[in-house]
Amino acid sequence: MEYGLGIKNNHLYFGGADTVELAKQYGTPLYVFDERVIREACRDYKNSIDRYYDGNGMVLYASKAFSCKEMYRIANDEGIGVDTVSAGEIYTALSADFPAENIFFHGNNKTDAELEYAVENNIGHIVIDDFLEIDRLNNIAGQLGKTVNVMLRIKPGIDAHTHDFIKTGQNDCKFGFTLETGEALDAAKKAIRTENLNVTGFHCHIGSQIFSTEPFSLAASVMASFIARVANETGHTVSELNLGGGFGIRYTDEDEPLPYAEFMNKVSAQLKYSCKELSLPVPKVFIEPGRSIVGPAGITLYTVGSIKTIPNIRTYVSVDGGMSDNPRYALYGAKYDALIANKAEEPDDFIATIAGKCCESGDLIGENIKIATPETGDVLAVLATGAYNYSMASNYNRMTRPAAVMVKDGKSRVIIKRETFEDLISKDV
Numbered sequence: 001m002e003y004g005l006g007i008k009n010n011h012l013y014f015g016g017a018d019t020v021e022l023a024k025q026y027g028t029p030l031y032v033f034d035e036r037v038i039r040e041a042c043r044d045y046k047n048s049i050d051r052y053y054d055g056n057g058m059v060l061y062a063s064k065a066f067s068c069k070e071m072y073r074i075a076n077d078e079g080i081g082v083d084t085v086s087a088g089e090i091y092t093a094l095s096a097d098f099p100a101e102n103i104f105f106h107g108n109n110k111t112d113a114e115l116e117y118a119v120e121n122n123i124g125h126i127v128i129d130d131f132l133e134i135d136r137l138n139n140i141a142g143q144l145g146k147t148v149n150v151m152l153r154i155k156p157g158i159d160a161h162t163h164d165f166i167k168t169g170q171n172d173c174k175f176g177f178t179l180e181t182g183e184a185l186d187a188a189k190k191a192i193r194t195e196n197l198n199v200t201g202f203h204c205h206i207g208s209q210i211f212s213t214e215p216f217s218l219a220a221s222v223m224a225s226f227i228a229r230v231a232n233e234t235g236h237t238v239s240e241l242n243l244g245g246g247f248g249i250r251y252t253d254e255d256e257p258l259p260y261a262e263f264m265n266k267v268s269a270q271l272k273y274s275c276k277e278l279s280l281p282v283p284k285v286f287i288e289p290g291r292s293i294v295g296p297a298g299i300t301l302y303t304v305g306s307i308k309t310i311p312n313i314r315t316y317v318s319v320d321g322g323m324s325d326n327p328r329y330a331l332y333g334a335k336y337d338a339l340i341a342n343k344a345e346e347p348d349d350f351i352a353t354i355a356g357k358c359c360e361s362g363d364l365i366g367e368n369i370k371i372a373t374p375e376t377g378d379v380l381a382v383l384a385t386g387a388y389n390y391s392m393a394s395n396y397n398r399m400t401r402p403a404a405v406m407v408k409d410g411k412s413r414v415i416i417k418r419e420t421f422e423d424l425i426s427k428d429v
């Protein structure tokens, strides 16, 4: 029953609901989320951060992984904060009554309008990404008569072994201030001198889909040294450290994620050790898991349409969605497991290339995926699509974005409605 998945009477169940029935009831493509899996991930993180940081820590759900009102309600209900990367995400969170003080605002190129929106709405922390932003934000805060809590995003110079497009800790990266060149120290000095910004701490996020604790431990020790360096040079000892997200999940059997508690245990031990060596008080620690909170909690259901066998080459099994609802194979070559939901007990000895219906040869959900022998009309379930699928979906080819339903103990409810043709032309003039 891993990830809320189960099998009964040859059908795939998810969160206690028969996925074949869900496909019938709501239509396909359909995103399905298991609320219990989401909540358990939030609790796991919260309990382990409380335990390993002696209550002086906070989990922020990185909401770009899957942003909709219901997700912000669940995060709030579980007592965690959120990280956002645009005024649109902040707006969504606030419209779900998410408390502003528990929101972090990131981004490498926030507009003035976004900064004003965040300051006006008393967003808890803004994570500054470049020098100009220090001045811009200081001015905006001054004009609005507010003091803003800020962190600075630092590139700690760590190469997390993950895909080039999702690693962000090394120097050649568009995010943040470089530690190695002294840029980060200059930025800290500048921000600390401002009138309207309160520098509470520093942030780093070294990448995504990371499976080992070492890069995180290394980041913790590098960041602790940086806090000490800034304290020595400016007399300002920050009290917060945000170590970002990036904890890996299982997409296929090739992935072997560690229990989150193990990250927390190892990294907290390293941070406490470093702080002791540096005679620093241990800062309040924030982590920002996105993928690992919602990824395994979601699946996508499609209906199989055309099946095309090219002898000695491959068989294309086409579904009624594609890169418009899951662009991750096209973007990164990301791998997924899939199965035929109405043939869940049948042997998966058919090797398929699962194709979408968009007008691109690269519109694939995956290659060499083992499934039961497919027939037109079958329901195909692609697993672990909860993160970076709906949030990366598009209307390419004027596809309508699928609905999302949340299941809990066998009961389902719509949390995002399926787009209609009307929606498609609603902004056309």
Ligand SMILES: *Cc1c(COP(=O)(O)O)cnc(C)c1O
Binding pocket: 062, 064, 065, 083, 106, 205, 207, 208, 209, 244, 245, 246, 247, 288, 289, 290, 291, 292, 387
């Ligand atoms: C994307 C991102 C995260 C979340 O990464 P996951 O791999 O989804 O855990 C956290 N923090 C920042 C700043 C990010 O950009």
